[in-house]
Amino acid sequence: MENWWITDPEAFHYGTKASLSVDCLEDTVVFSLTLENKEKLCRDLQKMEYFFRKKTTAGYIALQKRIMCFISSSASDRYHNLLEQYPDLIQRIPKTMIASYLGVSRETLSRLIPA
Structure with a gap:
């Protein structure tokens, strides 16, 4: 950052x-x-x-x-905490890296991201 x-x-x-x-x-x-x-x-x-x-x-x-x-915290809470702290990060970083940072699989991250 x-x-x-x-x-x-x-x-x-x-x-x-x-x-x-x-x-x-x-x-x-x-x-x-x-x-x-x-x-x-x-x-x-x-x-x-x-x-x-x-x-x-x-x-x-x-x-x-x-x-x-x-x-x-749950994976969902970690994801929402990341969004709250760094709102523009999701657009800048590959999803696989975000998933790794959160300690979840890419598939789990996809379920956490609202459609």
């Missing part, structure tokens, strides 16, 4: 091999920042430390909500 940041936090912070990968489905602007440069920015500019803390906190909250939704 626009203005999202993504990384493999473990690999970024510990300098280990990444266990996550990112595939971009649309044209994307990519910025790269080393841990050393991030720490220097945070040391030198208090506003950057605040910025990174806000980004990290927002990402953590979004991940926690996704996990809670996944373990406590």
Whole structure:
């Protein structure tokens, strides 16, 4: 989604091999920042430390909500939650990827989408 940041936090912070990968489905602007440069920015500019803390906190909250939704909601509820959070995503992303994100088959997703 626009203005999202993504990384493999473990690999970024510990300098280990990444266990996550990112595939971009649309044209994307990519910025790269080393841990050393991030720490220097945070040391030198208090506003950057605040910025990174806000980004990290927002990402953590979004991940926690996704996990809670996944373990406590039905497929239909997960689908409607996705629609509520990202209304234009359904038109932009292939249905097979949406089904995978929701943890359902493509056929199940078809039953969830109103005709």
